[in-house]
Amino acid sequence: MARPRQDAPEASNERGNEGPEGRLPRRGSKPAPGLYLVATPIGNMGDITYRAVEVLAAADLVACEDSRVTGKLMTRLGLDRPLVPYHEHNAEQARPRLLARLKDGAVVALVSDAGTPLVSDPGYRLVRACVAEDIPVTALPGASAPLTALQLSGLPNDRFLFAGFLPNKAHARRQALRELAMVPATLVFFESPNRLGESLADMEAVLGNRPAAVARELTKLHEEVARDTLFALANRYADAPPKGEVVVVVGPPDADADVSPEDMDTRLLAEMAAGASVKDAAALIAAETGHPRREIYARALKLARAGQTAGQTE
CATH class of the missing domain: 3.40.1010.10 (Tetrapyrrole methylase, N-terminal domain)
Known part of the structure; x- marks a missing residue:
């Protein structure tokens, strides 16, 4: 590390600590x-x-x-x-x-x-x-725990959204994640250690298998940052909740990812099975994938009608 010059003026060491009037506050x-x-x-x-x-x-x-x-x-x-x-x-x-x-x-x-x-x-x-x-x-x-975790995550930090704690219940948690799925930014969450595995699994199910980081005990003796995919992190913490305070950082959606028709149908069916309307499911997947909403709405409508027909014939 570079050493300061011996003849550097003392005032230069105080810059950045000056108060609104340009001087250090008096003790x-x-x-x-x-x-x-x-x-x-x-x-x-x-x-x-x-x-x-x-x-x-x-x-x-x-x-x-x-x-x-x-x-x-x-x-x-x-x-x-x-x-x-x-x-x-x-x-x-x-x-x-x-x-x-x-x-x-x-x-x-x-x-x-x-x-x-x-x-x-x-x-x-x-x-x-x-x-x-x-x-x-x-x-x-x-x-600041969210900013410290973001710095250590290794994920893009030019645009991020702090979303606080997700809901405790799985259904409400997934709904909250659906609302965030279209945000083109890194996501930062607080989470309870006991719910970490479940939350990571829900994130993977709703957001896709994005890169993520779990930061715990930041600035403390046992500070730890685990960096992997959401799927791998969900498995890691499924039966082994960590100790201490936890911050989860999730990478942004991949705008260049190519989604196959089969994968798109699977995601549409999952959203509709979770209670989303055809219109809402189509809007969400369109935002996630960048595909035209009209095209995805047509696929969703076809899937919904096929499901109704299957139900009538059973």
């Missing part, structure tokens, strides 16, 4: 009133940022998902500030109280249990309310 200085969206580590405590510690140390209160989790973080940082629970179950009751404090000029830090707030949590409603009330809001970037 112990009070931030301006407003809402601060503070990213926290997803595993490795070394990933906490200088700005995050500064704001957490000076905040009038810290709004958090779980006060026990955030309490441990604050203890490790040597900080002691009031913690206020703010999560999906109490957001409607807690939000007015937080807004009242903000209107009174308080410095409020919003954190999630780990990573960047507003990713799979109700924080965006608080931000929206602050914007409506003309209350200052700023974000302190930092660790």
